[in-house]
Amino acid sequence: QEQLQESGPGLVQPSETLTLTCTVSGASIASGSYDWSWVRQPAGKGLEWIGHVFITGTTNYSPSLQSRVTISVDRSKNQFSLKLTSVTAADTAVYYCAKFLTTRYCSGDFCSNAFELWGRGTLVTVSS
Amino acid sequence: DIVMTQTPLSSPVTLGQPASISCRSSQSLVHSDGNTYLSWLQQRPGQPPRLLIYKISNRFSGVPDRFSGSGAGTDFTLKISRVEAEDVAIYYCMQATQSPWTFGQGTKVEVK
Numbered sequence: 001q002e003q004l005q006e007s008g009p010g011l012v013q014p015s016e017t018l019t020l021t022c023t024v025s026g027a028s029i030a031s032g033s034y035d036w037s038w039v040r041q042p043a044g045k046g047l048e049w050i051g052h053v054f055i056t057g058t059t060n061y062s063p064s065l066q067s068r069v070t071i072s073v074d075r076s077k078n079q080f081s082l083k084l085t086s087v088t089a090a091d092t093a094v095y096y097c098a099k100f101l102t103t104r105y106c107s108g109d110f111c112s113n114a115f116e117l118w119g120r121g122t123l124v125t126v127s128s
Numbered sequence: 129d130i131v132m133t134q135t136p137l138s139s140p141v142t143l144g145q146p147a148s149i150s151c152r153s154s155q156s157l158v159h160s161d162g163n164t165y166l167s168w169l170q171q172r173p174g175q176p177p178r179l180l181i182y183k184i185s186n187r188f189s190g191v192p193d194r195f196s197g198s199g200a201g202t203d204f205t206l207k208i209s210r211v212e213a214e215d216v217a218i219y220y221c222m223q224a225t226q227s228p229w230t231f232g233q234g235t236k237v238e239v240k
Contacts, residue, residue, distance in 0.1 A: 039177075047169075047177065047220060049229040062228040063129075096176055100224075103161070112182035113224045114167040121176050 002026035004097050004119035012091075012126050018084040022097030022119060029078045030055050033105035036073060036080040037115065040093040048093075052100060053080055087126045094121040130154050130223050134232035140240045147208040149235045151221035156201050158225070165224040168197055168206045171234075172217040180219075181206065211237065 008020035022036070029036065035052035042048075051061035053071040061069045070083040084091060099117040131154040141147045157164045168181040179188045181197035184204060194209040208215055216239060221232040 046234050047222075047231040049231070060227055064228075103163070103165075109183075109186065112167070112179070112186070112188070113163070113165040114179055114182040114188075114222070115169070115177070116179050116188065118176035118178070 006097050006119045006122040018087050020082045021079050024078045030075050035100040035102045037098045037100045038082045039096045042093045089126050092126045094123050096121045130230050132230050132232040134235050138236045141211045142240050144210050147211050149206045149219055151204045151232050153202045157223050166204050167222050169220045170217045
């Protein structure tokens with residue numbers, strides 16, 4: 001059964017760089033028409049899309065975070081990663097990795113253009 | 129950015145009774161390819177979100193048929209025909225027609 005699992009430090013110092021990795025198990029990250037995505041959720045609040053990477057390395061980021069975000073993919077490890085620089089307390093959140101079936105590379109009724117699978121999430125706290 | 133607005137923000141329901149959540153977008157979600165990329169997600173307490181509905185009305189794999197979606201353009205609805213205890217959750221609408229993808233604020237469905 002396919003699963004996504006986030007990993008990384010739970011505590012990051014202000015002004016430092018937050019780095020998280022998502023490991024995909026049960027399927028190849030190179031198969032299918034998926035954008036490998038990051039979404040975050042501050043405690044008690046809603047969901048915010050951060051950005052995604054396609055297996056070719058093509059990325060798309062939220063404009064509000066674009067200057068600080070890098071998402072990359074490592075086929076050999078079946079992983080993709082998030083780097084967020086110059087973090088502040090406002091970046092404290094549960095970070096989810098997710099698999100998004102993109103219609104850029106598929107067609108038909110089953111092509112959802114939606115987040116079809118999520119990791120369990122990892123809490124990252126920005127504090128000194 | 130497209131703003132997604134959900135109503136109500138809280139919906140107390142009696143088990144076995146229906147529930148309905150509305151979602152309105154600040155602009156049409158009809159994509160240039162003719163599809164409307166409006167989805168609904170469920171987030172149970174302490175769990176990650178889960179896809180329920182995509183492209184307005186298509187139930188995702190494994191989703192019970194008591195969940196249904198409808199709507200067009202800028203107005204969309206998620207309905208639960210008979211609420212069960214496992215349906216207690218926060219429900220989010222989400223648009224993926226125009227980047228950046230955006231979510232509604234969430235609607236909490238709880239038992240009266």
